[in-house]
């Protein structure tokens with residue numbers, strides 16, 4: 563059974579039709595890239611899949627008890643804790659064990675408060691929280707905009723590992739070439 567299935571889904575805002583009769587199956591161990599111009603509906607499709615907004619027509623079916631993660635594109639992290647404390651607190655809420663190996667690989671700046679981290683380091687914190695453990699589905703909205711090439715390799719390796727473990731990753735991106743070494747399905751929303 564698919565983890566999430568869209569059946570004949572349509573969504574418009576006012577006169578602007580974003581999708582009509584869109585059907586996609588999101589299966590375990592698959593990576594889906596959502597590509598398209600600014601405003602083509604990538605974030606909207608992620609939100610539909612997460613039940614954050616309603617479709618106009620069609621059905622979106624979720625397998626029961628899915629463990630999902632979401633990495634938004636724009637986010638403030640107004641926390642005074644250092645990254646390690648913040649991450650440990652988030653993991654306790656998520657009930658996911660710390661993975662020190664993956665944390666070390668990301669090489670996050672642990673010396674500043676989370677609120678004062680550079681953009682790339684904030685993105686690393688969010689990537690860690692999205693990709694640690696073994697979620698069923700990971701939704702990612704433009705997740706790599708601030709990453710250096712070394713971190714990019716670490717993250718792509720982690721994505722490939724999760725895929726091999728059966729995670730489904732649904733990723734909005736303007737840079738599909740970054741994923742050229744992975745087996746992906748691309749959905750063009752233009």
Ligand SMILES: Nc1ncnc2c1ncn2[C@@H]1O[C@H](COP(=O)(O)OP(=O)(O)OP(=O)(O)O)[C@@H](O)[C@H]1O
Nearest residue numbers: 575578580598599600601602603604605606607734
């Ligand atoms: N709540 C809303 N009310 C009205 N229009 C909306 C709403 N949310 C999104 N839209 C419109 O829907 C269209 C698709 O937006 P969306 O954010 O999904 O695009 P996107 O493909 O993710 O764009 P980008 O590449 O710029 O991030 C845009 O024209 C946007 O203005």
